[in-house]
Amino acid sequence: MSFSPPPPPVFAGESYNIWAVKMKTYLQAHDLWNVVQNDTEPPPLRANPTIAQIRQYNEDCAKKYKAMSCLQSGVSDAIFTRIMACDTPKEAWDKLKEEFQGSDKTRQQQLINLRRDFENLRMKDSETIKQYADRIMSTVNNIRLLGDDFSDQRVVEKIITTLPEKCESKISSLEDSRDLSAIPLTELINALYAQE
Incomplete structure (x- = not known):
């Protein structure tokens, strides 16, 4: 065929x-x-x-x-x-x-702006885990499309460190069952969805 x-x-x-x-x-x-x-x-x-x-x-x-x-x-x-x-x-x-x-200089400026956006991302109280993960992945995918090698581990760390207090119990229960320093991004997001 x-x-x-x-x-x-x-x-x-x-x-x-x-x-x-x-x-x-x-x-x-x-x-x-x-x-x-x-x-x-x-x-x-x-x-x-x-x-x-x-x-x-x-x-x-x-x-x-x-x-x-x-x-x-x-x-x-x-x-x-x-x-x-x-x-x-x-x-x-x-x-x-x-x-x-654009030129290399323009792309570099776009990357700087997207990285800054990524660093400033925080989950809003009114947001679900899915909405927040979608927002993060949209920024990350734009960074990757510009040719930057952006690791999943960095995204995992971002999600874990920027979840609001209402999600502390979810993170704690995940820490008890998994090694968060080595958890794959999709597994983290799916685990958080399941607990939501």
């Missing part, structure tokens, strides 16, 4: 980082990501190539156009006009990345 992936995700100008992750995976599924990433031409054929070598060379040359087709199909018409003059898939990818993700 062969795998037939769905059409590429379409980027319309919102949530670039999420689209970029999906599109990268889409291109990898089609064995086209290296063409986008490296922007290299296949080496020229040697003298007296075999039929197999000619076929391979033609397939390698076509990858550039297949990748470009995927990128062009993966953006709305309004975004397409920004990359239609690009000659290579790498040029189109880099143009979208620069415009919608």
Whole structure:
């Protein structure tokens, strides 16, 4: 049974980082990501190539156009006009990345702001554990989408140390049954949900 992936995700100008992750995976599924990433031409054929070598060379040359087709199909018409003059898939990818993700300096500033937001998060009295966990994970996922390696253990520590007093008994009972310094994030959240 062969795998037939769905059409590429379409980027319309919102949530670039999420689209970029999906599109990268889409291109990898089609064995086209290296063409986008490296922007290299296949080496020229040697003298007296075999039929197999000619076929391979033609397939390698076509990858550039297949990748470009995927990128062009993966953006709305309004975004397409920004990359239609690009000659290579790498040029189109880099143009979208620069415009919608910003420069390294901009991304660094976004990371600083998101880390500050993370550090300032506290559970509100009116919030449920699920709502608080969703709020934390939204910030953490945005940090990860910008390429920062943000450990689950750091999130676990954040949740444990910022729960309000009304949750003290939940944390105490968890401490009695599990090692909180090594508990997986999903296990912590599920245990807190169960007690809520």
